[in-house]
Amino acid sequence: MTASTAVASVRDVSKTFGARKALNGVSVEVAAGEMVALIGPSGSGKSTLLRSITGLQSIDNGPGVIEVFGTVVQKNGSTTGAVRAARQKLGMIFQQFNLVGRLSLFSNVMLGALGRVPGWRGLAGAWPSEDKTRAMAALHRVGVADYAAQRANTLSGGQQQRGAIARAIVQGAKAILADEPVASLDPVSARKVMELLVELNQRDGLGVIVTLHQVDYAIRYCNRVVALKAGSIVYDGPSSGLDTKTLIDIYGPEFEDAFWEAKA
Template sequence: MSESAPAFLAENISVTFGTTQALKGVSLTVEKGEMVALIGPSGSGKSTLLRVGAGLQLADATSGVTRLFGDRVQEAGKLSRGVRRARAQIGFIFQQFNLVKRISLYSNVLLGALGRMPEWKGVLGRFSPADRKKAMDSLERVGIAQYAGNRAANLSGGQQQRGAIARTMVQGAQAIFADEPIASLDPVSARNVMKLLQELNEEDGITVVVTLHQVDYALKYCRRAVALKAGEIIYDGPTRGLTRERLIEIYGDEYIDVMDEEGELA
């Protein structure tokens, strides 16, 4: 990891699914310590960009390069040899939580330590006392320590998503990539999750890149927004620059979905 390198760098990234070009030569830099919202209408490419950045989706062979903290993730549509080291620096939070439903919340959070352990210890579940303490401390930090022994399947969506965030804390992630982390949550749980991500960004210096559908959350919790439309970046700047006219340009027919019934931002 380079001290001077940005947290995330994408240069000339294209992704094609069949006959659809999801990303068209996209370039983006996210500096360490930023909290950036990726916004745009459905199918704009924001989730694809996040997954390419984490090495979960391959770019086209004609594409450029992506890096995390200076470590190369992929180039010309191929994962780099050091991709595992690069991935270890980020925690990826999915819309559907991605917890193991049959095991306890505590055990799910503890899995964040696997990347730092020899494989045989992970298979045998030989977590260190320090990792076990960190798991409980992380659950305390996100406000759900009382549910540590509950099976993940028995938790609410908001509790599961906070558990997923706690897992990234045990991992020791320097950045969090969150792909529509509040899309399946009720408004109260959504605010709690966004507040937690904001706290980790502001108090711990963790870089956060989050894809969001509702613009009001981007306005409230993020200082910078990057808007995609039809696979291209059409806005990159402060969230305060997201005027009504700009949002109509970004969302077109979907504009009403990010507005309330009064015609104001939702």
């Protein structure tokens, strides 16, 4: 795999918060078309890694370099001028949905088009007709078209998260980065969201990087798992390789607490 074919190429990246090393010389690559789960205990560095890839979190000064689709977005401890353009290729899905509560679901999804239309059109709501059509198609695809006119803050968590996915579709993202996208959802809604991410990966060929607390979801939905512990990668391989010994190494003897549903 070359950097140009990778959704993200992370090389020798560290991040320090006070006395704590959130990332400690992390190197990992995710190819276009892969669906990768980032797992690990709370505070292991998985969200810090995801935010560093997007440039939302700066990395420590030093040898660390992060590339997105072959473009350097972080080096020498700061983001580069290319980070904004790189973000246009990344659809970000957050735990708390990041929708504008007072706007309709449709208007929130339309915000995905801001990167390719003049700002005044967005402010005035004068969206091109093709983008409006794209937005409704995306809402239909994720199963919430019936709620298009409803204010986002009146929708359930699962409906809002599916709206966030529709926004990434309208954005034309080449990859999805999802930070604990199901942590605030009930298991039924969580499965629907994960199934949508799998569909975008398998049908549309989008790379997906998703941080998860639920090990069973990582195993069920992702072919590859990268596990972090205390800021370092302690496992990178097929999800089928997460046997009991490996899980104890990652989480400790109470590893079953990391499963949403009871482990057989």
